[in-house]
Amino acid sequence: xxxxxxxxxxxxxxxxxxxxxxxxxxxxxxxxxxxxxxxxxxxxxxxxxxxxxxxxxxxxxxxxxxxxxxxxxxxxxxxxxxxxxxxxxxxxxxxxxxxxxxxxxxxxxxxxxxxxxxxxxxxxxxxxxxxxxxxxxxxxxxxxxxxxxxxxxxxxxxxxxxxxxxxxxxxxxxxxxxxxxxxxxxxxxxxxxxxxxxxxxxxxxxxxxxxxxxxxxxxxxxxxxxxxxxxxxxxxxxxxxxxxxxxxxxxxxxxxxxxxxxxxxxxxxxxxxxxxxxxxxxxxxx
Ligand code: 13P
Ligand code: ZN
Numbered sequence: 001x002x003x004x005x006x007x008x009x010x011x012x013x014x015x016x017x018x019x020x021x022x023x024x025x026x027x028x029x030x031x032x033x034x035x036x037x038x039x040x041x042x043x044x045x046x047x048x049x050x051x052x053x054x055x056x057x058x059x060x061x062x063x064x065x066x067x068x069x070x071x072x073x074x075x076x077x078x079x080x081x082x083x084x085x086x087x088x089x090x091x092x093x094x095x096x097x098x099x100x101x102x103x104x105x106x107x108x109x110x111x112x113x114x115x116x117x118x119x120x121x122x123x124x125x126x127x128x129x130x131x132x133x134x135x136x137x138x139x140x141x142x143x144x145x146x147x148x149x150x151x152x153x154x155x156x157x158x159x160x161x162x163x164x165x166x167x168x169x170x171x172x173x174x175x176x177x178x179x180x181x182x183x184x185x186x187x188x189x190x191x192x193x194x195x196x197x198x199x200x201x202x203x204x205x206x207x208x209x210x211x212x213x214x215x216x217x218x219x220x221x222x223x224x225x226x227x228x229x230x231x232x233x234x235x236x237x238x239x240x241x242x243x244x245x246x247x248x249x250x251x252x253x254x255x256x257x258x259x260x261x262x263x264x265x266x267x268x269x270x271x272x273x274x275x276x277x278x279x280x281x282x283x284x285x286x
Contacts, residue, residue: 004048004107005087009041013072013091016141016222017083023230025143026080031214032116033080035222036126036138037070037093045093045107054105056097060192061120063127067100073115073122075108089113096123117190118142121216124195128202129218137206137218139225144214147236152183152211154243159183159201160278162209167275168255169235169242171263176231178269182208189213207232 004010013035020026020033037045071094074080078090092108094115103115116122122140129137155161163180167173182201187194187210198216201208207217207228215232219225243249257276264271 017080021081030144032074034122035072049106056102062101075113076117121195136220145233163275166235169238180272186211
C-alpha cells in the first residue's frame with residue numbers, strides 16, 4: 001500500500017488499538033498507547049511526514065536517553081475505537097528534541113490535537129524501561145481494565161498482595177509476569193505526580209496497577225505488552241468472580257506457594273521472592 005498505513009509498525013499499532021477496544025477496555029477516550037520507533041521504521045514513515053512539522057511543545061519533563069527519538073502516540077481526548085477508521089485524525093508521530101524535553105508533531109492529528117494527556121507519564125516511563133531493559137522495551141500501554149479496577153476497591157493497595165492474588169488466580173500468570181505487578185495509589189490522571197509514582201514502580205515491574213483507574217504496562221513489542229495487559233486483567237476477572245462468589249469473601253483453596261515455585265522451576269522463570277515470602281497481616285489475601 002502506497003501510504004503510511006502500509007508500513008508494518010503502523011498496521012500493528014492500529015491493530016492493537018482495535019484489540020483493546022474489542023476487550024472493552026477503552027470506553028470513550030479511555031486509555032492510551034505509545035511506541036518508541038526504530039530508526040528504520042522512522043525512515044519508512046518519513047516520506048509521509050508533514051512538510052511543516054508542528055512547533056516544539058515543552059513537556060515539563062526531560063530524559064537524556066530519549067533525545068531525538070520518535071514515538072507513535074494516541075491523541076488526547078481521541079477515542080481508540082476511531083483509530084482504525086481514521087488513524088490520521090486520532091494518532092500521531094512525534095519527534096523529541098535534542099534536549100529531550102519537548103516534542104513536535106511530524107505526522108497525524110490532521111484535524112488538530114495533541115498526544116495523550118498521559119504523554120509525560122509515558123515518556124518518563126519509556127525512559128525508565130529503556131534503561132532497565134537495555135533498550136528492549138518500546139511499548140507503553142494504559143487501559144481502563146474493569147476487573148483490575150474492581151480489585152483496587154477490595155484488596156490492600158500493595159504490590160505483594162496484588163501479585164499474589166493474580167498469580168494464584170490462573171496457573172500460568174506467574175510465567176507471564178514473574179516479577180510481579182506494582183501498585184500506584186489513586187492520583188490525578190495526566191499529572192507529574194502520577195508520572196513520578198509510576199516510574200518508581202516501573203524501575204522494578206513491567207506493569208503497574210493504578211488504583212480506581214486501570215493498568216499501565218510496558219513491553220518490547222505490541223503482542224507482549226497487549227498479552228501482559230490481557231493476562232493481568234483476566235486474572236483479576238477470575239479473582240473478582242471468585243471473591244464475590246464466596247459466601248464469606250474467603251477463598252476455600254488456592255494455588256499454593258509451592259505450586260508457584262514448581263511452575264517457576266519447570267518453566268525456567270525467576271520469580272519475585274519478596275512476593276512469594278510475603279504474608280498479609282490477617283492472612284486473608286492468599
Ligand atoms: P487521553 O485521552 O488524554 O489519552 O486520556 C485518557 C486517559 O485514560 C487518561 O488516563
Ligand atoms: Zn486513564
